Amino acid sequence: MRKLAEHNIPLREASITQVHSVLRDGNPLIVHTSMFANALASLANPKQQQQWVPLAEKNRIIGTYAQTEIGHGTFVRGLETTAIFDPETKEFVLHSPTITSTKWWPGGLGKTANAAIVMAQLYTQGKCYGPHPFFVQLRDFDTHHSLPGVILGEIGPRLGINSQDNGYLRFDHYRIPRTNMLMRHSQVLEDGSYVKPIHNKLSYGTMVWTRVAIVHSCSKKLACAVTIATRYSAVRHQSELVPGKPEPQILEYQTQQYKLLPHIASVFAILFSASSVLRMQRNVAASISKGNVELLPELHILSCAMKALSSQDSTQGIETCRLACGGHGYIASSGLPSLYTSTTCTITYEGENTVLLLQVARYLIKSYRAGLEGLPVLPSVMYLTAPSAMHQSPPLSNQALIEAFRISSANLVKETESRLCRQFNLEQNFHYAWNRCSVALVHCAELHSRYYMCEKFLSTVESIRASDRVRSVLQDLCRLYLIHHITLNQGHFLRSGTLSGVDLSTLEEEMYELLAKLRPQAVPLVDAFDFRDELLGSTLGAWDGRVYERLYEEAQKSPLNKTDVSKAYHKYLQPLMKSNL
Numbered sequence: 001m002r003k004l005a006e007h008n009i010p011l012r013e014a015s016i017t018q019v020h021s022v023l024r025d026g027n028p029l030i031v032h033t034s035m036f037a038n039a040l041a042s043l044a045n046p047k048q049q050q051q052w053v054p055l056a057e058k059n060r061i062i063g064t065y066a067q068t069e070i071g072h073g074t075f076v077r078g079l080e081t082t083a084i085f086d087p088e089t090k091e092f093v094l095h096s097p098t099i100t101s102t103k104w105w106p107g108g109l110g111k112t113a114n115a116a117i118v119m120a121q122l123y124t125q126g127k128c129y130g131p132h133p134f135f136v137q138l139r140d141f142d143t144h145h146s147l148p149g150v151i152l153g154e155i156g157p158r159l160g161i162n163s164q165d166n167g168y169l170r171f172d173h174y175r176i177p178r179t180n181m182l183m184r185h186s187q188v189l190e191d192g193s194y195v196k197p198i199h200n201k202l203s204y205g206t207m208v209w210t211r212v213a214i215v216h217s218c219s220k221k222l223a224c225a226v227t228i229a230t231r232y233s234a235v236r237h238q239s240e241l242v243p244g245k246p247e248p249q250i251l252e253y254q255t256q257q258y259k260l261l262p263h264i265a266s267v268f269a270i271l272f273s274a275s276s277v278l279r280m281q282r283n284v285a286a287s288i289s290k291g292n293v294e295l296l297p298e299l300h301i302l303s304c305a306m307k308a309l310s311s312q313d314s315t316q317g318i319e320t321c322r323l324a325c326g327g328h329g330y331i332a333s334s335g336l337p338s339l340y341t342s343t344t345c346t347i348t349y350e351g352e353n354t355v356l357l358l359q360v361a362r363y364l365i366k367s368y369r370a371g372l373e374g375l376p377v378l379p380s381v382m383y384l385t386a387p388s389a390m391h392q393s394p395p396l397s398n399q400a401l402i403e404a405f406r407i408s409s410a411n412l413v414k415e416t417e418s419r420l421c422r423q424f425n426l427e428q429n430f431h432y433a434w435n436r437c438s439v440a441l442v443h444c445a446e447l448h449s450r451y452y453m454c455e456k457f458l459s460t461v462e463s464i465r466a467s468d469r470v471r472s473v474l475q476d477l478c479r480l481y482l483i484h485h486i487t488l489n490q491g492h493f494l495r496s497g498t499l500s501g502v503d504l505s506t507l508e509e510e511m512y513e514l515l516a517k518l519r520p521q522a523v524p525l526v527d528a529f530d531f532r533d534e535l536l537g538s539t540l541g542a543w544d545g546r547v548y549e550r551l552y553e554e555a556q557k558s559p560l561n562k563t564d565v566s567k568a569y570h571k572y573l574q575p576l577m578k579s580n581l
């Protein structure tokens, strides 16, 4: 917090910079500095911001974002916590009517936060207007005791991020002033009348913002993992590549290069996509403040797509890096287990990935149908019904591969839409038909998202300002990324006829050559991420490569090594040994 102040970083931008520098296994203030700060900035009106932002900036108020309940996370419209307006007292009454309405999961809620943005069903004049955000004080600002009518606590140990206190929260007819409803986009006036927002999903804005932040953070987490595994692979010697010759660095094995280099490429792909979505988010935020919400659906879909892909890629990448370090990847001091446990949760939180991909698919199908009818569609999906440009690029050039992605994605959407129509004819119900096609729909969303990520990687590398040598390495890396993802998805390319079996064999050959070509660049590439040893926190990945010394030194710190004979020997082991059992 002192560093943020020193560097003049506003609270709501802190999460992007601090995530990797503070408390590797989770941070009890992360939701305060990210979602809570963002909710105030984007959902509170200017008067409310004047009231709460300075207090939050000074950490007098420490907040969280309390939306999910035990009974509902994904289905936000199904939340059960109520906020009923009482016109007599000009207050909202917050209440948790059922066990399933208990708020569950919010980061920092258990012990750290003294306030929260609570999403609750808004009732006024006898009508429900759906989930809306409210600023709610939970604890006394001086004593930190929970306030009467507020029941809260911590939910217990999790797979990871246990340095954070995830909490639960219930309200018992807890009253807050009318002016605590965040009123930038919709309002309840003193007489209880409701003023609609210009777009009914503006209250979901904090989720959209966080999804974008997650994309950025996933590239950093993966960058940490590939740094550790690549440096280790340059230090570790094992087996014989040629019988009788010295043991090579494990990085010499093609299989090891295949494990690491595509994930090094993935760091760039995610990072460049994150920058592009962040730019779009800033534009959309500026438009919204001028009352224009035209691009909000596009931002929503893009942030869902990139959050889903980047969380999945980084989680898989980190696990591959851990496995690539053999036994030493399993030890906590390698840093890899906590990287994994603090990243795999990004698949679930801020919108479970399957659910987000189905949002993307819904948009693809709607846009495809609109395009067929000649209705306007937004730029990112115009390709679904635009004519192919395949023949214009040299075969198997980068541009041709991007076009192959584009056409395969359009083809899959077309096939899936036909399947949806057939299913609809059978079921006579759109929702049942949708469910019967949802695996295919998720595949559509994944391929479209991959196409976007590949395209961003290529266009960024082509326009980046760098020396020829650096550009050439990035171009190789980008080429590897494209080919790698084509080989992983080859069925789609064969089905769309954009690539033949021969093309795929040629590309596969090229991929193996690229692995060998990029091998000498592997260590410089990860060194260029420029992580300090303190940030990596890894015995395997430190700059100086003293892997074995560090492992040995770290083992000395184990509490079990404080004494030669442990207490457990006297208490359990010795009696057991003497018991003749």
Ligand SMILES: CC/C=C\C/C=C\C/C=C\C/C=C\C/C=C\C/C=C/C(=O)SCCNC(=O)CCNC(=O)[C@H](O)C(C)(C)COP(=O)(O)OP(=O)(O)OC[C@H]1O[C@@H](n2cnc3c(N)ncnc32)[C@H](O)[C@@H]1OP(=O)(O)O
Residues within 6 Å of the ligand: 015, 016, 019, 026, 027, 030, 031, 034, 035, 065, 067, 068, 073, 074, 075, 076, 077, 107, 161, 164, 201, 202, 204, 205, 207, 208, 210, 213, 214, 217, 218, 296, 297, 300, 342, 348, 349, 350, 351, 352, 355, 359, 362, 363, 366
């Ligand atoms: C822990 C720390 C360790 C490491 C951190 C590392 C990095 C992170 C860096 C920063 C992050 C900071 C902190 C993170 C730590 C943890 C925080 C976690 C927080 C949370 O999880 S908060 C809870 C999040 N919950 C969700 O995301 C719920 C997901 N569900 C939904 O969003 C919606 O319910 C859903 C699925 C979108 C459906 O909504 P709804 O039912 O209302 O809509 P419909 O499906 O009917 O669609 C109608 C229509 O609306 C469009 N739409 C939906 N959402 C939006 C939107 N947000 N904006 C614009 N439009 C939207 C939808 O597309 C439909 O359009 P259409 O009718 O088709 O035109």
Ligand SMILES: Cc1cc2nc3c(=O)[nH]c(=O)nc-3n(C[C@H](O)[C@H](O)[C@H](O)COP(=O)(O)OP(=O)(O)OC[C@H]3O[C@@H](n4cnc5c(N)ncnc54)[C@H](O)[C@@H]3O)c2cc1C
Residues within 6 Å of the ligand: 031, 064, 065, 066, 067, 068, 071, 072, 073, 074, 075, 104, 105, 106, 107, 161, 166, 345, 348, 349, 350, 351, 352, 353, 354, 355, 358
């Ligand atoms: C570490 C962590 C931190 C969190 N922090 C916060 C926080 O700070 N604040 C907060 O409010 N929440 C927080 N959450 C909660 C999080 O946002 C939810 O867990 C998440 O949105 C998923 O919802 P769920 O748990 O209800 O899963 P569910 O929706 O029950 O998902 C379970 C399964 O059902 C499937 N499913 C659900 N709906 C559909 C559908 N429509 N179509 C197809 N499949 C479907 C999913 O794909 C999944 O496989 C956190 C969660 C975690 C793990």
